[in-house]
Amino acid sequence: MTATDTKLTEVTTNSMATHRPILHRAVRLSGLFVLITALTSCATGRIDPTDPIGENAKQIDGLMRLSGYLAAAVGVFVAIAVAVVIVKFRARPDDDPNDLPEQIHGNKKAELTWTIIPVILLVFLTVITIPAVFDLSGKGDGRTIKVEGQQWWWQFSYDIDEDGTPDIVTANDLVIPVGEEINLEILSNDVIHSFWIPQLNGKKDAVPGRVHHWRISSPVPGIFYGECTEFCGLSHANMQMRAVALEQDDYDAWVEEQMKASSVPTAASAKRGYDLFGQHCVSCHVVNGVYEAAANGNANLTSGYAPNLTHLMTRTSFAGSVFELYNDDGSVNIADLREWVRNAPDRKPARSDNRQGMVSFAEVLNETDLDDIVTYLSTLGGPPPLMPS
């Protein structure tokens, strides 16, 4: 007996013993796989790519499903074929290990078959996908909204009178009327981001120095959740956004409110907060009508440097939609707002030394200051026309 022969006999005689651990490992691995899949799908929460609502998203979903089912069919076929081969041609105890099957080189029929079938499948998928790609990149007949990616939040600008300058500048919540094909002009003010609200459409990159066109529409009112899907630095995971689709009347009312400038509050605490805001916050933030000219010239209506706060309280969320602006009972989420103003980089990682994100005021503002500033912030419009359910 040669060394190889001994080995072969060992393998054959031990096969029952070795099968079990392999089986156990396979079961354990698939358990791990299921767990990871479950956990990663938890992480996205309300961001749901499997439930398309808008026409564009439905089109993508249809293509995904079709290619998914085809791939699954191919996968099942291959798995069955492999299983059949494994069982049918397995080594049996009384097999002569030296008795090899006929050795061949190539098999025209088999090779043509497994080339032609995939080619047909791929050509089919290409033929149905290409028109969809062109269709999705076309313009809709609705209004245009400018979308700017920033480290790490999204800014939305509306040119209501179409004179080339924005009339409404807001953040986090992209408010749209239902049933209209909204054209998005997607840009970036720093690095590459990607805009993705899966229930309304696929992903579109936001690239500095380029304008990318994208459409979204929703046939029903509601809030649709999205996030940045191109790694863009420290707080990439905290760069979310939502589309808020409103009935036409509600949308018109929203526009009307957004067009109004802010005014100086009269109540004592809010007025004190307003003054503190003028001291500490206007180098970055704009409040239309009262704080437009920034101390150091960073901020103007369209600076894009920090969110325009004129109608802060008409949004549902803040800081890249990471925090809810309202509690479940409809009251203002004072706790998070206050902590944010106290020490924003502590709540959401930022590089404020590098003009990325908000600075900390932990060493600057005392408790009364914080109360008054939050009281002032709470006077900035609101409540939102639609609350998250």
Ligand code: HEC
């Ligand atoms: C150095 C510039 C800077 C200063 C100064 C500053 N902020 Fe900010 N602020 C930002 C940036 C940038 C963001 C967006 C951060 C993010 O979403 O990650 C922000 C976000 C906010 C938000 C959330 C807005 C939204 O819609 O998401 C509020 C509220 C806010 N700041 C309040 C204040 C207040 C109050 C002060 C003064 C005490 C202040 N900020 C001072 C830069 C600044």
Ligand SMILES: [Cu+2]
């Ligand atoms: Cu990002």
